[in-house]
Amino acid sequence: MVRTPQDHHRAGLSDELIQKGKDLKSISEIEQNGDDFKVTVTTGSKVIVNCFTVGQECELENLTGEKAKAVVHMDGNKLTTSVKGIDSVTEIDGDTIVNLP
Numbered sequence: 001m002v003r004t005p006q007d008h009h010r011a012g013l014s015d016e017l018i019q020k021g022k023d024l025k026s027i028s029e030i031e032q033n034g035d036d037f038k039v040t041v042t043t044g045s046k047v048i049v050n051c052f053t054v055g056q057e058c059e060l061e062n063l064t065g066e067k068a069k070a071v072v073h074m075d076g077n078k079l080t081t082s083v084k085g086i087d088s089v090t091e092i093d094g095d096t097i098v099n100l101p
Helices: 005-010 017-022
Strands: 026-033 034-041 046-053 058-060 067-071 073-074 078-083 087-091 096-100
Touching: 046 058, 067 078
Parallel strands: none
Antiparallel strands: 026 034, 034 046, 058 067, 073 078, 078 087, 087 096
């Protein structure tokens, strides 16, 4: 997913946090069982686990620890959601996930 600086500020992130985020590398793992997903993102020493069922409201946590309600949809091999006005599209391609603009 491509975000602009305005998106980050709308999400409540400071310039300092935005820069730290650019410098960090993260590893994402997605486990799927039908419409149920478990997404684990490891960034440095921080590990975030979000579980959701496609089409049902869930609570998602971001890297700052903030939680927000959202509904994740699936269209083919793409997971889409909107959290606090920021749209996210993630494509699953075999063992690889790609965040799309």
